Amino acid sequence: MIPLHKKLRFLFVMLTALLLTACATTNLANEKFTQWQTAAQAGDAKAQYKLGAAYASGQGVTKDNVKAVEWLQKSANQGNAPAQNGLSVMYLKGLGGAKDDIKAIEWLQKSALQGYPKAQYNLAILYKNGQVIPKNEEQAAAWLNQAALQGDAVAQSDLGMMYASGIGVAQNTATAIEWLQKAAAQGNSEAKNRLAGLYAQHLNRPSN
Structure with missing residues (x-):
C-alpha cells in the first residue's frame, strides 16, 4: 500500500502541473490576442477579422459585440470575405448595434460573390x-x-x-x-x- 504522504505528494505534483499548463495556455492566448491587436491597429485586414471574431465569441477576451462590429467593419471594408460574412450576421441579429437587414444582405452578398x-x-x-x-x-x-x-x-x-x-x-x-x-x-x-x-x-x- 502506498503511504498517504506519497499519495498527497503525487496529487500536489499533478495539480501543480495542471495549473502550469492552464497558465501557459492563457498566456499563449493573451499573446496571440496582443499580436492580433497590434496588427489590426496597423491596418492588417486578417488581424482585424480575428480581433472582431474574438470579441464576438469572447475567446481570449471579454465578449464585446460593439467592438466586434467595429473590427469586423474595418476588415470588411478592406474586402475580407470572412469579416463581411461575420458582419452580416451581426447586422442580421442586431448584435453590437441596431438590426439592419439591408446592410446584412449587402455584406453577405459581397462575401458570397468572393x-x-x-x-x-x-x-x-x-x-x-x-x-x-x-x-x-x-x-x-x-x-x-x-x-x-x-x-x-x-x-x-x-x-x-x-x-x-x-x-x-x-x-x-x-x-x-x-x-x-x-x-x-x-x-x-x-x-x-x-x-x-x-x-x-x-x-x-x-x-x-
Missing part, C-alpha cells in the same frame, strides 16, 4: 426560407451548389435533399445520393441519416 462558402450557404438559407429576402428556391439551390462544390459538408447535405425533393432543381435521386455521400464522407451526421432514408426508399439495403 466565393466564401459560409456566406454562400447563409445566403442560400435566406433564399430558401424567404427570410429577409424574397423566397427563391432556385437561387437557394444555386448558392448551395457553389458552397457544396467547395466542400462545405452542410451545403452538400442540404443540396442533396433539394435534389431528392425536387426543390429548386429537377428531382434527381442519383444526384441527391451523390451529394449526401460527399457530406457523409466528411462525417456529417445529418447527411448519413438522410442517406439512410434514401437508401431505404430507393435502394436495396446491403445484407449484414
Whole structure:
C-alpha cells in the first residue's frame, strides 16, 4: 500500500502541473490576442477579422459585440470575405448595434460573390426560407451548389435533399445520393441519416 504522504505528494505534483499548463495556455492566448491587436491597429485586414471574431465569441477576451462590429467593419471594408460574412450576421441579429437587414444582405452578398462558402450557404438559407429576402428556391439551390462544390459538408447535405425533393432543381435521386455521400464522407451526421432514408426508399439495403 502506498503511504498517504506519497499519495498527497503525487496529487500536489499533478495539480501543480495542471495549473502550469492552464497558465501557459492563457498566456499563449493573451499573446496571440496582443499580436492580433497590434496588427489590426496597423491596418492588417486578417488581424482585424480575428480581433472582431474574438470579441464576438469572447475567446481570449471579454465578449464585446460593439467592438466586434467595429473590427469586423474595418476588415470588411478592406474586402475580407470572412469579416463581411461575420458582419452580416451581426447586422442580421442586431448584435453590437441596431438590426439592419439591408446592410446584412449587402455584406453577405459581397462575401458570397468572393466565393466564401459560409456566406454562400447563409445566403442560400435566406433564399430558401424567404427570410429577409424574397423566397427563391432556385437561387437557394444555386448558392448551395457553389458552397457544396467547395466542400462545405452542410451545403452538400442540404443540396442533396433539394435534389431528392425536387426543390429548386429537377428531382434527381442519383444526384441527391451523390451529394449526401460527399457530406457523409466528411462525417456529417445529418447527411448519413438522410442517406439512410434514401437508401431505404430507393435502394436495396446491403445484407449484414
